[in-house]
Amino acid sequence: MKKKYLLAPGPTPVPEHVALEMAYPMVHHRTPQFSQIFAEAAEGAKYVFETQQDVLLLASTGTGGMEGCVTNLFSPGDKLLVINGGKFGERWGKIGQAYGMNVVWHNVEWGKAADPQEVKKILDGDKDIRGVLVQASETSTTAAHPIKELSELTRGREDVLLIVDGITGVGVFPLPMDEWGIDAMVTGSQKALALPPGLALVALSGKAWRAADKSKCPRFYFDFKKERKNLADKTSAYTPAVSLVIGLRAVLKDIKAEGLANVHKRHNRLARATRAAGKALGLKSIAPDAPADSATGLFVPEGIDGGKLVKFIRDDLGVTLAGGQDHWKGKIVRIAHLGYFDTFDIVIAISALEMALKKFGHKVELGKGVSAAQEILMEAY
Amino acid sequence: MKKKYLLAPGPTPVPEHVALEMAYPMVHHRTPQFSQIFAEAAEGAKYVFETQQDVLLLASTGTGGMEGCVTNLFSPGDKLLVINGGKFGERWGKIGQAYGMNVVWHNVEWGKAADPQEVKKILDGDKDIRGVLVQASETSTTAAHPIKELSELTRGREDVLLIVDGITGVGVFPLPMDEWGIDAMVTGSQKALALPPGLALVALSGKAWRAADKSKCPRFYFDFKKERKNLADKTSAYTPAVSLVIGLRAVLKDIKAEGLANVHKRHNRLARATRAAGKALGLKSIAPDAPADSATGLFVPEGIDGGKLVKFIRDDLGVTLAGGQDHWKGKIVRIAHLGYFDTFDIVIAISALEMALKKFGHKVELGKGVSAAQEILMEAY
Numbered sequence: 155m156k157k158k159y160l161l162a163p164g165p166t167p168v169p170e171h172v173a174l175e176m177a178y179p180m181v182h183h184r185t186p187q188f189s190q191i192f193a194e195a196a197e198g199a200k201y202v203f204e205t206q207q208d209v210l211l212l213a214s215t216g217t218g219g220m221e222g223c224v225t226n227l228f229s230p231g232d233k234l235l236v237i238n239g240g241k242f243g244e245r246w247g248k249i250g251q252a253y254g255m256n257v258v259w260h261n262v263e264w265g266k267a268a269d270p271q272e273v274k275k276i277l278d279g280d281k282d283i284r285g286v287l288v289q290a291s292e293t294s295t296t297a298a299h300p301i302k303e304l305s306e307l308t309r310g311r312e313d314v315l316l317i318v319d320g321i322t323g324v325g326v327f328p329l330p331m332d333e334w335g336i337d338a339m340v341t342g343s344q345k346a347l348a349l350p351p352g353l354a355l356v357a358l359s360g361k362a363w364r365a366a367d368k369s370k371c372p373r374f375y376f377d378f379k380k381e382r383k384n385l386a387d388k389t390s391a392y393t394p395a396v397s398l399v400i401g402l403r404a405v406l407k408d409i410k411a412e413g414l415a416n417v418h419k420r421h422n423r424l425a426r427a428t429r430a431a432g433k434a435l436g437l438k439s440i441a442p443d444a445p446a447d448s449a450t451g452l453f454v455p456e457g458i459d460g461g462k463l464v465k466f467i468r469d470d471l472g473v474t475l476a477g478g479q480d481h482w483k484g485k486i487v488r489i490a491h492l493g494y495f496d497t498f499d500i501v502i503a504i505s506a507l508e509m510a511l512k513k514f515g516h517k518v519e520l521g522k523g524v525s526a527a528q529e530i531l532m533e534a535y
Numbered sequence: 536m537k538k539k540y541l542l543a544p545g546p547t548p549v550p551e552h553v554a555l556e557m558a559y560p561m562v563h564h565r566t567p568q569f570s571q572i573f574a575e576a577a578e579g580a581k582y583v584f585e586t587q588q589d590v591l592l593l594a595s596t597g598t599g600g601m602e603g604c605v606t607n608l609f610s611p612g613d614k615l616l617v618i619n620g621g622k623f624g625e626r627w628g629k630i631g632q633a634y635g636m637n638v639v640w641h642n643v644e645w646g647k648a649a650d651p652q653e654v655k656k657i658l659d660g661d662k663d664i665r666g667v668l669v670q671a672s673e674t675s676t677t678a679a680h681p682i683k684e685l686s687e688l689t690r691g692r693e694d695v696l697l698i699v700d701g702i703t704g705v706g707v708f709p710l711p712m713d714e715w716g717i718d719a720m721v722t723g724s725q726k727a728l729a730l731p732p733g734l735a736l737v738a739l740s741g742k743a744w745r746a747a748d749k750s751k752c753p754r755f756y757f758d759f760k761k762e763r764k765n766l767a768d769k770t771s772a773y774t775p776a777v778s779l780v781i782g783l784r785a786v787l788k789d790i791k792a793e794g795l796a797n798v799h800k801r802h803n804r805l806a807r808a809t810r811a812a813g814k815a816l817g818l819k820s821i822a823p824d825a826p827a828d829s830a831t832g833l834f835v836p837e838g839i840d841g842g843k844l845v846k847f848i849r850d851d852l853g854v855t856l857a858g859g860q861d862h863w864k865g866k867i868v869r870i871a872h873l874g875y876f877d878t879f880d881i882v883i884a885i886s887a888l889e890m891a892l893k894k895f896g897h898k899v900e901l902g903k904g905v906s907a908a909q910e911i912l913m914e915a916y
Contacts (some may be wrong), residue, residue, distance in 0.1 A: 177554040219775040252755040352776035374633040393731035
């Protein structure tokens with residue numbers, strides 16, 4: 155009966171009724187019954203993307219959707235500006251390079267956000283750049299890049315696309331795709347959409363669809379034009395991830411019922427509460443200037459092995475948080491807010507962190523972080 | 536309370552206990568807990584592939600695994616011999632062409648199997664051919680290609696790979712990968728493995744892994760060498776399809792408990808029973824010479840619209856069978872045997888077919904097909 159609590163930034167917990175709905179008997183994918191589910195799920199996804207454009211549902215995780223953005227919108231040799239402020243920024247560049255693009259790396263210190271002025275300078279100085287590839291929320295550093303400001307740089311230019319990895323952004327905080335003029339946005343099922351991993355969602359602007367007509371990359375499984383054509387017939391080019399599409403339709407109903415603005419507000423409240431708790435505990439934020447509402451990252455105190463701390467919290471306390479990658483390995487802890495999370499998930503996470511820090515010999519006043527969080531969590535009641 | 540029965544050749548029904556196991560609370564994919572599940576699932580898959588090689592688990596449907604075989608094992612310009620005897624044979628060629636391969640089409644009449652002697656002639660006459668791409672079971676025509684005989688043509692040649700789409704073959708009938716020397720074999724979760732779609736499984740021979748070292752195709756999401764490296768660490772390069780991997784481990788336990796040879800025998804018994812029923816009803820087989828045990832295809836009687844027949848069986852009787860594609864659209868009906876199917880599923884399918892034929896004005900003696908099937912179904916008891 156050892157109880158477990160999942161608070162890592164993806165996969166996130168699946169609402170119980172959604173998990174059960176996905177366990178319903180299998181449906182054949184080429185039937186009117188499933189076509190309706192598929193069409194409703196794709197239509198419902200527009201609400202979360204804040205777009206009138208089609209949202210494609212791909213049977214892959216988010217990385218597949220990212221690859222599709224590169225291979226459907228650009229051609230080998232194209233110059234791409236990659237905002238590289240963490241593991242996922244790096245992934246954009248690696249995908250571009252894998253497909254023969256000319257990647258211009260714009261390295262941003264981990265935990266910082268890209269500076270739109272610097273990006274503007276680069277774009278103004280190099281008219282060959284065809285795309286700006288960026289994360290709405292760089293999950294590895296919990297920093298949010300300024301998508302609205304970046305979109306102002308690309309919106310008026312037919313020859314530069316803004317490609318946004320919204321995997322831990324879409325459904326977490328405002329990213330109104332059409333209003334801002336984002337050209338491609340990707341998310342995955344296992345984040346704010348609170349489903350198991352295995353479904354990527356992608357939407358393109360009109361400008362991006364025009365670029366897709368000119369792209370010369372080889373592709374087959376991730377073929378956006380083919381998927382759009384099939385979506386018009388309420389189906390997908392290849393077998394869809396049936397159970398996840400059923401789950402998507404269910405979870406989108408919940409999101410619509412809560413209201414997207416309220417979902418965003420909830421994530422923001424959980425994030426602010428966690429940040430306040432970190433501050434009360436004297437733990438430095440890993441992204442102090444531009445924290446995303448998807449997850450909060452905190453440095454563990456000097457002298458404490460963050461890897462061991464996260465392991466203790468997981469294996470002994472039963473609470474799964476995330477640690478750090480690369481040069482932040484063993485140095486940080488990350489607490490998720492995105493998806494099926496509410497007030498007491500944050501109480502659990504902070505309380506577990508306090509107890510673990512005490513166990514590891516750090517001087518900590520139990521409850522100090524929790525009470526700081528509670529002050530903010532109460533706003534909703 | 537209208538009851539539904541799914542008897543199409545994929546997605547196939549998911550065993551109830553497996554569906555529930557997949558509905559268990561989400562597990563984080565970078566934890567020892569999930570690593571063990573992942574490793575057990577990948578290890579268990581070797582039993583069904585009859586291989587000692589690694590089985591890669593990819594978060595995509597089978598087509599993604601097929602694409603990966605082409606992009607990881609060949610290079611643009613390579614000459615590939617594609618056995619094209621149906622929709623899925625055609626897909627091999629389209630993938631090859633999408634990645635700049637020189638595709639040599641070996642067209643086989645729908646419903647027929649490839650003739651190994653003809654393939655031998657082509658291979659002997661063209662030493663530039665680097666791969667033979669074929670279906671173990673061509674789902675669109677229910678014909679089985681002679682994989683054993685084809686493997687005898689490629690086994691001794693380091694420079695020719697035999698690439699088998701085993702999507703409706705693996706776990707259905709014998710395809711001992713190592714023994715026969717199959718170089719790459721793919722399957723998907725939603726067929727004999729009785730899971731929802733969204734997971735592709737791929738295994739490569741030593742010869743294929745050596746070819747992978749030389750391949751020059753662009754790729755990122757489907758990168759077999761990267762996946763193999765990660766599998767050695769009990770993980771995957773990108774987020775795995777967690778719930779499907781959990782389901783895979785569960786269903787592989789069931790398959791092992793039944794015994795692979797018994798699973799094959801069960802499929803064969805269901806297939807022979809269905810064929811006998813078709814014969815008793817005077818319906819011509821669509822693949823009379825080389826019927827696969829994955830599904831049985833029958834021509835509907837002249838003058839009956841097969842599309843309307845399949846629709847009536849589905850919407851009125853609640854039984855989902857499959858119809859035909861392309862020039863067989865409206866002309867055939869396909870009944871599945873692969874996966875979580877047993878005796879009375881076949882009784883249901885045949886009985887529904889009989890009732891529908893009668894309803895559509897065809898002269899049919901009710902129960903004649905069922906009794907012919909029963910004679911064979913009884914073998915197991």
